[in-house]
Amino acid sequence: xxxxxxxxxxxxxxxxxxxxxxxxxxxxNRATRVQLADGRAAFVKTHPSPPPTMYEREAxxxxxxxxxxxxxxxxxxxxxPRFLALELILPGAPARDHDAExxxxxxxxxxxxxxxxxxxxxxxxxxxxxxxGAEEDWPTxxxxxxxxxxxxxxxxxxxxxxxxxxxLQSLFARITERVGPAEPPSRLHxxxxxxxxxxxxxxxxxxxxxxxxxxxxxxxxxxxxxxxxFSQRVFDAYAEAWPLAPGAAERVPxxxxxxxxxxxxxxxxxxxxxxxxxxREIG
Numbered sequence: 091x092x093x094x095x096x097x098x099x100x101x102x103x104x105x106x107x108x109x110x111x112x113x114x115x116x117x118x119n120r121a122t123r124v125q126l127a128d129g130r131a132a133f134v135k136t137h138p139s140p141p142p143t144m145y146e147r148e149a150x151x152x153x154x155x156x157x158x159x160x161x162x163x164x165x166x167x168x169x170x171p172r173f174l175a176l177e178l179i180l181p182g183a184p185a186r187d188h189d190a191e192x193x194x195x196x197x198x199x200x201x202x203x204x205x206x207x208x209x210x211x212x213x214x215x216x217x218x219x220x221x222x223g224a225e226e227d228w229p230t231x232x233x234x235x236x237x238x239x240x241x242x243x244x245x246x247x248x249x250x251x252x253x254x255x256x257x258l259q260s261l262f263a264r265i266t267e268r269v270g271p272a273e274p275p276s277r278l279h280x281x282x283x284x285x286x287x288x289x290x291x292x293x294x295x296x297x298x299x300x301x302x303x304x305x306x307x308x309x310x311x312x313x314x315x316x317x318x319x320f321s322q323r324v325f326d327a328y329a330e331a332w333p334l335a336p337g338a339a340e341r342v343p344x345x346x347x348x349x350x351x352x353x354x355x356x357x358x359x360x361x362x363x364x365x366x367x368x369x370r371e372i373g
Contacts, residue, residue: 092122096136096172100124103168104132104175117356118216123178131178132167137217145174147213151280151302152176154209158202158277161195162296176298185293189320192287192295193327196310200276201332204304207231207275215281215301216356218243222303228272229265231305232348237262240351249358257369258347268344268372271335275304281349282310284319308338312345343371 092100092110101107106127113121119135126132135145149166156163164176185191208231209222221239225231241258244250261268279286280301288296311328314320347368353361 092124092134092136093172096134099170099172100132100134100168100175103170104130110134124175130167132175133164133178135174135176136172140171141214141217141219142171144214144217145169145171147211148174148300150211151213151300154302155199155277155279155297155300158199160198160202161192162290162294163300164296164298179288179296180291182289182291182293184289184295188289188293188295189323190327192320193324193329194331195295196279196282196324197328197331200278200307200310202277204275204277206304208235209303213301213303215352218352218355220280220301220303228275228306229269232269233262233265236348237351240348240355243355244351247355247358249354249362251362251366253366254362254369257366261344261347261369261372268341269306270308270337270341273306273335276307276310278303278305278307278310280305280310282313283317283349284314287319306345307332308334308341309345309348311338312342313349315342316346316349343368347372 091112097107104126107124108127109125111123113123119137122134122136124132124134146169149169152163152166164179167175167177169175206224207228208224212222213220221235223235225234237258241250241255245255279297280303281299286297286299288298290296311325347365350361350365350368354365
C-alpha cells in the first residue's frame with residue numbers, strides 16, 4: 091500500500107483517493123491502482139527511497155516519446171519525488187496486427203529522430219543514473235556515456251571481473267570500427283525489454299517505463315532480443331519500414347553490452363558471465 095507521504099503527495103496533485111490496491115509487476119518500483127474521487131483510475135509507481143528526480147525524468151521521457159505520435163504511451167497524470175501517476179491502461183489480448191504495428195511504430199519512433207546523441211537532462215535506467223551528456227558522434231557517446239559509467243560502477247562495487255575489464259578496455263580502443271555505419275540519432279525508448287511493451291485493451295501496443303535518449307536505433311532492437319518477448323514479425327515489420335544497415339545482426343552483442351552492464355550493477359550474479367560472453371562474441 092502507499093506510504094502516508096506518497097498518498098499525501100498524490101492527493102495534493104490529483105485530489106482525494108477513494109481506494110487503492112496493489113498491482114503485480116516491476117523489479118524496481120511498487121505498483122498500485124488508485125481510484126480518485128473524480129472517477130479517474132490511475133496507475134501509481136512508488137519506491138521506498140527513489141532518487142529525487144527519478145519520476146520527473148520518467149514523465150519527461152514519456153512525453154518526449156509521445157511527441158513522435160508513433161506508438162501510444164501512457165498519459166502522465168502527476169508526479170512528485172515520491173510518486174508517478176499515469177493513466178491506467180488495462181491489459182488486453184494482442185490484436186491480429188499487433189506485432190506488425192509494434193514493429194512499424196518503433197521504426198517511426200526511431201525515424202522521428204532526436205536533436206543529439208544524449209538528451210536534455212540525465213535520467214535513469216531502473217534506478218541507476220543514466221548520463222545523457224551530449225557527444226558529437228555515436229561511438230564516443232556509447233563509450234563515454236554508456237559503457238564507461240557502468241564499468242566504473244561495477245569496479246567500485248567489486249562486481250567487475252578481470253576478464254570483463256580487459257574485454258571492455260580492448261573494445262573501447264576499437265569502438266569506431268565496431269559500431270556500424272554512421273546514422274543520425276534516433277529517438278530511443280532506452281529500456282525496451284518485453285515487460286516494457288504493454289498491450290492495451292484494444293489490442294494495440296503501448297510503450298511504458300522508458301529510459302529515453304537520442305542514440306543508435308540498434309540499441310532498442312538489441313535490447314528486445316536480449317530477454318525475448320518479441321516475435322520475429324515485430325523485427326520483420328521494422329525492417330520493412332526502415333531497413334537496417336549491413337552487419338546489424340553481428341552488432342547485436344555489442345549493443346546488448348549496455349543493458350547487460352546495467353544488470354550487473356542492479357543484480358550482479360550471472361550477468362557478469364553474460365557480459366564476458368558478449369565480449370567474446372564481439373571479438
